[in-house]
Amino acid sequence: MLEWLKHLHSVQGISEIIGTGGLVALVAIVFAETGLLVGFFFPGDSLLITAGVLSNPLNPNHVDALHIGILNILLVLAAIVGNQTGFFLGRQTGSRIWNKPDGRLFKRKHLEAAQGFYNQYGGISVLAARYVPIMRTFVPFVAGVARMPYRNFVFWDIAGGTLWITSLLWAGYFLGQTPLANRLDRIIVLVIFVSTLPLLAGAMRRIIKARAAAQS
16 A cells, blocks of 8 residues: 555656546546545645646656646646545535544544644635645535534635636646656655645644643
């Protein structure tokens, strides 16, 4: 399982997904990661950057089926609809999901982390979570459970989906015509590290708080 996930998040694995499934695979993965609770393990950020690189006609590995404009529009729509799906799943299931036992793909700790993220940042968490793995899957669901006003959710959903997709996709596109495209594996590692910093910082805060409580 770990080896499969490692391959999935590698340049080779992502390139295989794009080469095999093309635009349909990209849209499906973005939707699943943002709208389905079991989609948290998909390579969101690294997938977008790689897709941007491969959509650049000046890149030696350019994929003809990928046009940056069409790609941008369809993936933004997939990200927005995905969050809408997660939000309404949260509204429909409500608190029942909290009693669901842990499985291979579902972990209660992910919901708890997303709830803490939502409580800390409020409505803007829907936008901020786009750039944080796992959070972008579970925060919309938690917002639905928490009965966040739909008008507010739609605003942050559209803003976050548009900003997340466009920024990473075009970053990859411009990298695709530079020598840095040959170091895409290192760029992806850097992106993953930066995107997980909020999770690491949150874990450190919880550890420090737990130790302080134990000593008091």
